[in-house]
Amino acid sequence: MKVLVVEDERDISDSICQYLANEEFLCEAAYDYHSAMEKIHLYEYVCIILDITLPNGSGLDILKQLKDMQKAEGVIIISARNSLDDKIAGLKSGADDYLVKPFHLPELSARVAAIIRRRLFEGKNYITLDKLVLDIFKKTLKLDDIDIPLTRKEYELLLYFISNKNKVVTKESIVEHLWGSEMDLADSYNFIYSHIKNLRKKLIQAGSPDYIKVVYGMGYKFSIH
């Protein structure tokens, strides 16, 4: 679950990133208007945390462009000014939430989680697929009420598959979403095979069918119905 933090003050950005990383989000930072726009164009995020006052431009401009691009990212505005104008402007432009600095990190984290639930899982904190139940609140996977313990990468992988079910995902996109946009792309992605293997093994061992279909030369498809 990739989150983009657009904030020019390094201290604040760093502490946000660190906290969200602990909460199992994959954080990337942009420190000014241009690099933010670049990242937004190039990559896909589930949520963008947006400071209003930035070098080279305003966070509100970014927000407007996001809406013009029809991007699906959720947006949380953060701003030092507690002015009603900003808040109204932000929410009018389609922000999902607004937070006044200084704020508490658990607060921000809770809002990011809320946006993810809303955007991806119809506000629920679990997803049911056939006999599988993935609870993103409890962070547990069950099949017929039997727990299937997953490691962090396995969990993230399954979550990514599920949010793209019946759709071919490339190894490149898996890497982008689980390891981050900036991961060195020159190398081979052999390590993915390991995680795919481990996840498959656990699912099959628990008695589920092999939902993870390989599409030769393209990637994988988590196919269900």
Added chain:
Amino acid sequence: MKVLVVEDERDISDSICQYLANEEFLCEAAYDYHSAMEKIHLYEYVCIILDITLPNGSGLDILKQLKDMQKAEGVIIISARNSLDDKIAGLKSGADDYLVKPFHLPELSARVAAIIRRRLFEGKNYITLDKLVLDIFKKTLKLDDIDIPLTRKEYELLLYFISNKNKVVTKESIVEHLWGSEMDLADSYNFIYSHIKNLRKKLIQAGSPDYIKVVYGMGYKFSIH
């Protein structure tokens, strides 16, 4: 056990918080309608103490929204006016209890405890798990009728585990519930290991199985079936 005190008069709020803190509740305060709603949205409390007359809005509105949100928090209304109307309105809106100012703090504390018993432990003042019996009134833990003395943090930790049994809880959320939402989060949570260890040791030494399962990279799960 986190309790939210929504009361605009600082003196009253402070003395409530101080008294409840001595009674082993973890108190947080909100002084107006907006900050109360914000905290309610973001954090989880076991009980909310709600003044009716607030800046920016009424406590009754908060109560209604709580019910709309399907939040499980217990609510105690406190109000200066001893009008039957308020009382009826409060209880009709789903408050658990009603107290007229000025009131005695031990009485408030007792009602908070009653709500916790009702909400979390089916009205009983003890919880039985396998052979363990945790008495939240006496604040004692027994296994096969043998006392296991716990320190305050150990007790709070066990209570938090039990009220989240079979669910992965992160170290972050443990910190939030045992040390409060505002605790500085930058540093490592090594100190939790100590408390986990101490609690485990006492439980195992008394002959119980190790209910506290570690979920690598995510947190802990108090698993019982």
Added chain:
DNA sequence: CTTCAACTACTAAAACTTTCATTCTTTGGG
């Protein structure tokens, strides 16, 4: 001054991730 819970620092152990070498499978051209 003593005691005990709470916290910190450091080392050991365990679990997870990545790499690597090897084998198996798919595909498309002859």
Added chain:
DNA sequence: CCCAAAGAATGAAAGTTTTAGTAGTTGAAG
């Protein structure tokens, strides 16, 4: 239809991160 080449799967070892354990310091209460 067969074969070579590329892609995918497997098993095991190496590397990294996280958690457990030990010991000791701090600080508040009596």
